[in-house]
């Protein structure tokens with residue numbers, strides 16, 4: 253079994269470069285299906301397992317996908333298939349993002365039902381409500397969602413009950429080739445939505461208002477392959493910002509975009525972390541003592557749920573009582589039990605978690621329950637006494653490129669091993685964190 257072994261106690265310093273954003277590149281690759289002519293070339297593509305999964309989905313749909321170094325080229329000009337099997341959807345929920353493009357281009361999409369996952373039930377009713385409002389008939393049966401439209405989708409007004417990122421993206425992609433104008437109200441405002449809109453517009457679409465609560469899309473008759481560079485990953489950037497803070501380090505996070513990180517920057521500053529905007533990124537300097545704060549996850553520009561577990565690791569080291577409330581996903585606290593195994597004084601109360609810090613974290617064998625939990629446990633390991641071993645690295649590989657190597661380059665005592673290769677470790681060593 254593969255695991256990451258981290259020995260806490262090192263202050264991180266140096267520069268780390270942020271990759272292209274996973275949550276931007278997945279919808280952008282799905283959107284390449286909309287081009288019936290020309291190739292799309294996507295730059296700054298991170299080498300993540302999710303990128304390989306979405307590429308496999310596209311190949312299944314008969315698109316030609318070439319993966320190069322940080323670059324993906326897609327030719328979707330051939331006749332497309334319409335079915336995305338469970339094999340891929342199970343691995344990665346973002347596979348449902350091919351529905352909008354397929355409905356727009358082929359008038360039909362058949363996608364396996366995603367099912368539940370470690371952070372909550374994650375229904376897609378808002379995506380389907382949007383497609384139906386545009387004239388599609390949606391049927392669910394035998395583990396599949398079948399959506400079909402006679403003729404073309406028709407533009408209309410769609411109000412989302414919740415500003416869902418995926419629903420906004422899927423409906424946007426369906427609407428770009430629809431007849432007439434589509435207006436999505438109460439839509440998501442995440443930077444990844446703006447990135448997708450920019451790519452769609454480069455393909456010849458007419459999307460306005462991305463980044464605000466209302467998006468307006470005028471349908472066009474045809475889209476063309478285009479070139480696009482994805483935005484930097486704000487969650488990876490945020491994870492390294494926490495790594496600097498939790499070790500009392502001094503790290504330049506190169507490529508971090510301050511405007512994408514306002515809520516995280518505000519909370520870190522409230523905790524006593526120094527953050528300096530430099531020309532090509534953010535310098536993060538951890539204080540001697542961290543202060544407790546309360547956090548509530550919200551849709552953008554609120555505090556991102558994808559930074560909740562990493563921030564929880566940091567709050568374990570802060571002086572005082574902190575409360576973290578999760579409002580986006582109903583079950584995103586699986587990492588709490590793992591933190592307790594590391595001697596965290598932390599408990600769940602309904603949709604909130606109460607942390608009494610500072611905790612004297614101890615290294616332990618812990619299991620990553622989802623992608624961000626994996627990163628959070630490694631972060632906690634950086635500040636724990638002795639050795640922390642983190643297993644289930646398939647989650648980490650979905651969203652972080654060479655995470656342990658990047659941390660090691662900043663001075664962390666960390667390695668990734670196979671059980672067979674693991675050397676015998678001394679039990680506990682003294683550290684001063």
Ligand SMILES: CC(=O)N[C@H]1[C@@H](OP(=O)(O)OP(=O)(O)OC[C@H]2O[C@@H](n3ccc(=O)[nH]c3=O)[C@H](O)[C@@H]2O)O[C@H](CO)[C@@H](O)[C@@H]1O
Pocket residue numbers: 274275276278345346372373374375376377378379380414415416417418419440444557558580581582
């Ligand atoms: C690939 C990608 O970009 N993933 C991100 C995306 O996921 P994703 O697009 O799945 O997240 P959503 O914004 O859609 O989900 C937010 C909430 O809305 C609910 N919901 C969503 C759709 C729907 O039709 N019905 C419904 O009830 C979900 O169950 C969840 O409770 O945004 C999340 C929220 O910022 C992030 O954590 C994920 O990292």
Ligand SMILES: C=C(OP(=O)(O)O)C(=O)O
Pocket residue numbers: 275345346558623624651
């Ligand atoms: C929850 C996440 O991703 P996904 O929606 O792909 O599961 C994430 O990036 O933290």
